[in-house]
Amino acid sequence: DQQVKQNSPSLSVQEGRISILNCDYTNSMFDYFLWYKKYPAEGPTFLISISSIKDKNEDGRFTVFLNKSAKHLSLHIVPSQPGDSAVYFCAASVSNYQLIWGAGTKLIIKP
Amino acid sequence: IAGITQAPTSQILAAGRRMTLRCTQDMRHNAMYWYRQDLGLGLRLIHYSNTAGTTGKGEVPDGYSVSRANTDDFPLTLASAVPSQTSVYFCASSDSKAGGGYTFGSGTRLTVV
Numbered sequence: 001d002q003q004v005k006q007n008s009p010s011l012s013v014q015e016g017r018i019s020i021l022n023c024d025y026t027n028s029m030f031d032y033f034l035w036y037k038k039y040p041a042e043g044p045t046f047l048i049s050i051s052s053i054k055d056k057n058e059d060g061r062f063t064v065f066l067n068k069s070a071k072h073l074s075l076h077i078v079p080s081q082p083g084d085s086a087v088y089f090c091a092a093s094v095s096n097y098q099l100i101w102g103a104g105t106k107l108i109i110k111p
Numbered sequence: 112i113a114g115i116t117q118a119p120t121s122q123i124l125a126a127g128r129r130m131t132l133r134c135t136q137d138m139r140h141n142a143m144y145w146y147r148q149d150l151g152l153g154l155r156l157i158h159y160s161n162t163a164g165t166t167g168k169g170e171v172p173d174g175y176s177v178s179r180a181n182t183d184d185f186p187l188t189l190a191s192a193v194p195s196q197t198s199v200y201f202c203a204s205s206d207s208k209a210g211g212g213y214t215f216g217s218g219t220r221l222t223v224v
Binding site: 006042043045046103 | 144151154169201203212213215
């Protein structure tokens with residue numbers, strides 16, 4: 001029973017265009033959502049988060065949108081750069097208890 | 112440099128052998144975690160510790176044990192390794208603040224043959 005789902009194992013985007021990574025969840029009690037980025041042979045690194053009381057959070061080229069009615073969040077990267085090529089994990093928590101992780105989406109930025 | 116140190120970075124281990132993966136943090140985080148990452152399965156929690164002296168089981172604890180004698184160290188032990196434990200293992204810590212993220216180590220790539 002996957003509470004956090006990333007249904008796209010991979011995504012290919014042209015450099016300079018927008019990358020949109022999606023994540024769906026089933027537990028309406030989740031109150032924090034986070035995105036992590038992982039390069040090969042490295043541990044995941046924190047990218048951006050959003051509280052359930054917000055519907056948008058922006059940090060430079062990265063914006064996370066939360067749609068609570070649809071139990072869906074997305075990460076937008078604009079413009080996409082070659083260094084953005086990585087695996088992106090979506091994660092969620094209830095009252096900062098343990099994070100529940102999605103399976104990840106591999107983003108490939110084409111030159 | 113503040114963060115998490117994992118050792119070894121990689122290891123080939125004969126089945127049936129005992130192995131301890133080491134994890135040390137210098138951020139004084141209360142909570143620590145061990146994950147394994149397998150292709151297509153994302154990160155799966157093995158064991159966790161919310162504070163020194165306490166541990167708990169995660170999603171896939173069988174075949175693994177942990178201890179948390181102090182704040183900084185959180186070793187993961189495979190008592191008798193099996194090939195299905197071939198994976199990349201990540202240690203992480205968090206300061207338990209609301210919305211706070213985890214800090215991860217660089218991982219240990221373990222191959223059980």
